[in-house]
Amino acid sequence: MASLITCPHCGVRPKEEFTIRGDASLVRPAPSASDEAWHDYVYVRANPRGRTVEHWHHVAGCRRFLVVERDTVTHEVYSVVDGATAAREAQR
Amino acid sequence: MVRDYNNRHALDQKLRGTPKPAHVDHLEVGHWQAIATVLAHAGLDAAVQRALSSTPDLSLRYCGPGEWLVVSQVDTPVGLMRRLDMLCGTQAHVIDQSDGRVLLRLSGPSARQILAKGIGVDLHPAAFALGGSTNVLCGHIAINLSRTGEDIFELIVSRSFAESLFEDLMTMGRPFDLSAAFSE
Structure with missing residues (x-):
C-alpha cells in the first residue's frame, strides 16, 4: 500500500495517520432512483487492480477528508486533493 | 450530598514526590495553563487568523484549515475565553480546553532524536521551522506538536492520553x- 501521503494541509505523512473510507468515484443516485441503483450504490464494490480513487480521512492530522488517487499494483500515489475542493470541482 | 471537588492534574500520580533536578534533556509538564480551541466559521479562516495573530502573548497552534489551539501563559482559562470571545466572537467557535488538554515541553539537545522514535515528520530545523506547529501521531496517540524554541518542542495531548x-x-x-517535572 502507498506508505507516504502528501496531505494538502499537513505535508508528507505516513499512512498510519489515515483511515481509508472507501471508493470516491461513486455517484449518489437520485432519491427516486430504482432499488437496484441504490443497492449497487450502497453494497456493490469493485476490487480494482490498478488506478483507484478513494476517500482517505486524515484522522491523526487535520481531520479532513481527502481524495487520494493511487495505484493498487505499483503503490504509486498520483494525486491528493481536499474532499471539499474535489466536490466543488465535480459540481462545475 | 455535597462533595468537595478536587482539581487534580492528569499527571499528578506520575510526578509525585519531591522534584528532582532537571537534566540536559528535560520534559516539563505545564501546570494549569490556558488552552482553547478556535474553529473559524466557514469562509472566515483568514479573518480569524488575522485577529488571533494580532495579539502577541497568544500562541497559535495549527490543527487544520480554520482550526487552531490557542495557548496562553499569562491568562487564566476564564480570562483567555473572555479575550477570545472579544477577538473573534461572531467569527468562530471558541471552546475552553484548559482541563481537557495537557501541555508537555520537551527541551534539550537530543529532543529531536527522542521525538523521532515516535513521530513520522521531518524534525530537521530547516524542515520544521521555529514557530511551526501541526497535528501528528506520536506512537499511537494523536498530538499537536509545535516548535517553540531552537531545541524546544511543545506537545499538547488529550487529558485521557x-x-x-x-x-x-x-x-x-x-x-x-x-x-521530568512540573513547571514552576
Missing part, C-alpha cells in the same frame, strides 16, 4: 537520561 504519552516519552528518552 496524557499518562500513556508521558510513559512513552520517558521510554523514548531513557537512553538520553530524560528527566
